[in-house]
Amino acid sequence: MAVQLMQPAGLLLEVRGVHKSFISGGIPLQVLKGIDLTVESGKLTMLRGRSGSGKTTLLNLLGGLDQPSEGEVFFRGRSFQNQSDKQLTMLRRRQIGFVFQSFALLPLFSAWENVELSLRMAGARRSEWKPRTARCLELVGLTKRANHRPYELSGGEQQRIAIAKAIAHKPALLLADEPTAELDSQMAARIIAIFRDIIEAEGIAICMTTHDSTLWEAADVVYQMADGRLQEPE
Ligand SMILES: Nc1ncnc2c1ncn2[C@@H]1O[C@H](COP(=O)(O)OP(=O)(O)O)[C@@H](O)[C@H]1O
Numbered sequence: 001m002a003v004q005l006m007q008p009a010g011l012l013l014e015v016r017g018v019h020k021s022f023i024s025g026g027i028p029l030q031v032l033k034g035i036d037l038t039v040e041s042g043k044l045t046m047l048r049g050r051s052g053s054g055k056t057t058l059l060n061l062l063g064g065l066d067q068p069s070e071g072e073v074f075f076r077g078r079s080f081q082n083q084s085d086k087q088l089t090m091l092r093r094r095q096i097g098f099v100f101q102s103f104a105l106l107p108l109f110s111a112w113e114n115v116e117l118s119l120r121m122a123g124a125r126r127s128e129w130k131p132r133t134a135r136c137l138e139l140v141g142l143t144k145r146a147n148h149r150p151y152e153l154s155g156g157e158q159q160r161i162a163i164a165k166a167i168a169h170k171p172a173l174l175l176a177d178e179p180t181a182e183l184d185s186q187m188a189a190r191i192i193a194i195f196r197d198i199i200e201a202e203g204i205a206i207c208m209t210t211h212d213s214t215l216w217e218a219a220d221v222v223y224q225m226a227d228g229r230l231q232e233p234e
């Protein structure tokens, strides 16, 4: 029988000794210089740091969108590095949701259709489309805006639709790269409150990057990035 290492119940992601370099104009640029961190289910984890400190680079590694130059990222105890591109694509499609700074909605589709489309693409059963779309719009507080197209909605509302879309397929992990960067402080706080509601309701892990200091106190865990390394969680 294979020996199974004991893991804490909520442990979802584990990053061990991760380095990442890019070649930029023929010169190697070391962006991540030895990162160790964990992301747990039921928690809001934030990566903070100045522009250029490597937040997006790290978030891409957490989502299996890119591979480290050195070190490993484990998702539910299994290394991304040992999986084929096809396996990684399947894992991402089923278990991970992504939200970006720009809202990435389909302009000709209503809020409802945008969310429902992501369920269809994830291969959800047809009988689930309607109740799950309704539930996700409810979670982001936009039930009444379901029939509006993105251009009829504010930036904050569009981001909330993007969040509903990203959680529609019930991922275990939601990754959000500067999701509040284009929003005013009131709307940014609303997004964080919605993240907390989603964590409560769905038990998922949310990991987001931000350089907005007013948001950090709402996190369960904050990792500060500086010079390619992390400071201890606060
Ligand atoms: N694909 C890439 N090729 C070359 N350099 C990159 C690439 N991606 C990021 N970088 C560089 O890595 C550094 C960190 O970038 P990034 O992770 O986007 O930081 P942040 O999200 O904290 O602003 C920057 O200097 C950036 O120019």
Ligand SMILES: [Mg+2]
Binding pocket: 055, 056, 057, 177, 178
């Ligand atoms: Mg970034």
